[in-house]
Amino acid sequence: KYWHIYHLREDETHEMLTDLEEIHFLELSKVEKFKKDVPITWWLEYLKDPHSSEVQKIGKFDPVIKEAVKMFDTIKADDRTKELIRLREKGERDFNSAIKLSRIEGEKRGERREKKEMAKKLLLMGMTLQDIQAITELSISEIESLK
Numbered sequence: 001k002y003w004h005i006y007h008l009r010e011d012e013t014h015e016m017l018t019d020l021e022e023i024h025f026l027e028l029s030k031v032e033k034f035k036k037d038v039p040i041t042w043w044l045e046y047l048k049d050p051h052s053s054e055v056q057k058i059g060k061f062d063p064v065i066k067e068a069v070k071m072f073d074t075i076k077a078d079d080r081t082k083e084l085i086r087l088r089e090k091g092e093r094d095f096n097s098a099i100k101l102s103r104i105e106g107e108k109r110g111e112r113r114e115k116k117e118m119a120k121k122l123l124l125m126g127m128t129l130q131d132i133q134a135i136t137e138l139s140i141s142e143i144e145s146l147k
Contacts, residue, residue, distance in 0.1 A: 002030035003040065120146050 004025040008017040031044045042058045042065055049055065050072050059066035075081050115136040122132045123146060132143050 002027045119143050
């Protein structure tokens with residue numbers, strides 16, 4: 001058997017968590033020969049070797065596999081495409097870093113606002129500037145500007 005399907009189940013009751021998610025393991029080494037009526041075997045042959053004679057045979061009756069081989073060859077051979085892929089991946093990493101940095105900066109601004117609000121309340125309670133500074137870690141000039 002070359003195709004194994006697993007589902008997420010609760011350990012004790014064996015109740016299936018969801019029928020919307022499952023994990024498939026395909027063992028390439030166990031696929032002996034593609035079967036004309038089983039499309040998954042066509043893709044397994046493609047994954048094993050996109051240029052094999054088996055894949056060429058499959059490409060004669062399945063235009064999608066034939067197109068996949070063409071695309072694979074284009075991507076593999078074309079330096080411009082490789083560079084575009086590299087740049088896209090870099091762009092995704094940069095975007096994710098910028099989002100993370102924005103969140104951190106937003107949290108810092110939120111904390112600063114909270115400290116200023118606390119300082120205002122402490123001023124109204126009559127606390128000294130030095131005590132408020134010790135509690136909020138704001139500068140004396142920042143605290144004075146809140147008066």
